[in-house]
Amino acid sequence: MPDVITEYQKWKQQGEDLRVQARQAMETRFRDLLTEAVQIAEMYKSDFGPVLKPPPAVTAFRYKAAAKGKAKKPAKPAPKTAAAAAAPAPTPLKPNPKVASLQKKLATARKKLEDAKAGGATTRPYEDKVYELEDELRLAQA
Numbered sequence: 001m002p003d004v005i006t007e008y009q010k011w012k013q014q015g016e017d018l019r020v021q022a023r024q025a026m027e028t029r030f031r032d033l034l035t036e037a038v039q040i041a042e043m044y045k046s047d048f049g050p051v052l053k054p055p056p057a058v059t060a061f062r063y064k065a066a067a068k069g070k071a072k073k074p075a076k077p078a079p080k081t082a083a084a085a086a087a088p089a090p091t092p093l094k095p096n097p098k099v100a101s102l103q104k105k106l107a108t109a110r111k112k113l114e115d116a117k118a119g120g121a122t123t124r125p126y127e128d129k130v131y132e133l134e135d136e137l138r139l140a141q142a
Contacts, residue, residue, distance in 0.1 A: 099140050106133040 044052040113126035 096140065099137065102133060102137045102140055106130065106137060109133055 041052045109126060109129045113123060113130055116123045116126050
């Protein structure tokens with residue numbers, strides 16, 4: 001009997017090891033395929049313009065577009081004179097975080113409105129959202 005139990009335990013351990021290896025292989029393959037899909041989608045968009053749509057079975061395929069080229073930093077300014085260095089620089093006022101958040105939401109809503117207009121979809125909900133956000137922004141800035 002102990003031989004059967006030890007054999008079973010060995011078999012179970014081997015199965016678990018194989019399961020872990022298969023899981024890692026599938027995860028790696030999945031990431032590789034997604035990376036390749038992103039590259040193809042970016043190439044398609046750069047060559048043909050519109051976004052490549054996934055098949056109906058795929059409900060969402062979103063990715064962060066890679067930066068085309070980073071802007072170069074400006075050259076360092078000439079050293080300041082002693083008088084200019086001694087004067088403290090005035091600290092700019094920090095914008096209200098609520099206002100900044102509303103501005104960001106408003107920009108997003110406007111973009112969605114433009115996308116809806118371009119796609120021929122219903123624009124009323126987007127127009128309402130833009131109106132609401134503009135109103136909130138006016139109230140927040142007052």
